[in-house]
Amino acid sequence: MQYSSLIKSEKISKLGFGLMRLPKIDENSEDIDFEKAGELVDIAIKSGVNYFDTAFVYNGGNSEEFVGEVLTKYPRKSFYLATKLPGWSLKTNPNPKELFDFQLERCNVEYFDFYLLHSVNDDIAEVFEKTGSYEFLRQMKKEGKIKNIGFSFHGSLSLFKRWLKEYEWDFVQIQLNYYDWENQDAKTLYRLLEEKGIPCIVMEPVRGGSLQKLNDEARAVFSELSDDSPASYALRFAAQLPNVLTVLSGMSDKEQVLDNIKTFSGNIPLSEEETTAVNKAAVLFRKNFAVPCTSCGYCLEACPNSIAIPDIFMLFNEYNLSRDDAAFNKSYKDIPKNKNAGLCVECGECIEHCPQKIDIPKKLKHIHKVPDSIG
Ligand code: SF4
Numbered sequence: 001m002q003y004s005s006l007i008k009s010e011k012i013s014k015l016g017f018g019l020m021r022l023p024k025i026d027e028n029s030e031d032i033d034f035e036k037a038g039e040l041v042d043i044a045i046k047s048g049v050n051y052f053d054t055a056f057v058y059n060g061g062n063s064e065e066f067v068g069e070v071l072t073k074y075p076r077k078s079f080y081l082a083t084k085l086p087g088w089s090l091k092t093n094p095n096p097k098e099l100f101d102f103q104l105e106r107c108n109v110e111y112f113d114f115y116l117l118h119s120v121n122d123d124i125a126e127v128f129e130k131t132g133s134y135e136f137l138r139q140m141k142k143e144g145k146i147k148n149i150g151f152s153f154h155g156s157l158s159l160f161k162r163w164l165k166e167y168e169w170d171f172v173q174i175q176l177n178y179y180d181w182e183n184q185d186a187k188t189l190y191r192l193l194e195e196k197g198i199p200c201i202v203m204e205p206v207r208g209g210s211l212q213k214l215n216d217e218a219r220a221v222f223s224e225l226s227d228d229s230p231a232s233y234a235l236r237f238a239a240q241l242p243n244v245l246t247v248l249s250g251m252s253d254k255e256q257v258l259d260n261i262k263t264f265s266g267n268i269p270l271s272e273e274e275t276t277a278v279n280k281a282a283v284l285f286r287k288n289f290a291v292p293c294t295s296c297g298y299c300l301e302a303c304p305n306s307i308a309i310p311d312i313f314m315l316f317n318e319y320n321l322s323r324d325d326a327a328f329n330k331s332y333k334d335i336p337k338n339k340n341a342g343l344c345v346e347c348g349e350c351i352e353h354c355p356q357k358i359d360i361p362k363k364l365k366h367i368h369k370v371p372d373s374i375g
């Protein structure tokens, strides 16, 4: 395992375990299969992974419960634990302390190594500022209940610059992968952090798994080079950057865990030939995205009608590539009637939760009409 020493006297694994896509008991629920998920964590820890990332909202709170029941069987000092304060919840309960104390209890720990203001965008930033959340985090740091303070970001460049200027951060978490490097200007955010000497934590290095799946043309670019998985190139792209503290991967099965461990046990920097391949794959993959959804699931927390938003977008992206009308019609019909796009009432609740800034109701409306239009 490769380690980073960007934070003084800490040895943090370059591969971080994101606890948001753990195996579930039933795909239609948020209940994590603790036994299966525990096996993944055991393998990761045995192989040297020591950074674990959860959040208040992951799996409707089950991810933090999993930490409290399973991860904490390991000695507290043997792992770094990161979790996050949900700005959306502060809208109805403007008391960060209440949420924080609840998280400590749910995770069964006395302190968090890394604590983030979650998914900051222009709207949520205002909520954090109104509720004094940053000042609260500093107080918790003083009391030893937080070791490092940061935020995860999905907002505008001007907000990013302002937050770096106005507050003091130990680290910042951004979406960074070879596809978004130019596309969503991850490069600019990364460079700003580098200039200020603030370590960067990478989220979505494989873009919700889509840079593993790719499309046939992009996949062929990598298979011509080696048998290594497409995901391994995406992870190495992020991990090779000198100011990256750890790269989070939301692992959900043993195959992924083992593949990632293999990646982070070998050579990280991409060769010139590999860099060319990555750039080529990004161009070939661009046409894949009818909807740039990463399946993060944040919108699901907001939707009053429990619409299966990421599943619907995934089907539509597949259809965009295959143009297989019959296959799309069949799989769209397989989405339970009480979760399909036709139930969208265009309330817009989901939009502010979406880190990719997708106009979800508009896309759903369009997709729902597709089966009729193709017959
Ligand atoms: S706009 Fe549609 S998809 Fe979004 S929260 Fe409202 S009902 Fe759900």
Ligand code: SF4
Pocket (backbone or CB within 6 Å): 292, 293, 294, 295, 296, 297, 298, 299, 300, 309, 310, 313, 353, 354, 355, 356, 357, 358, 360
């Ligand atoms: S629509 Fe947006 S919030 Fe919902 S899963 Fe996709 S990326 Fe995440």
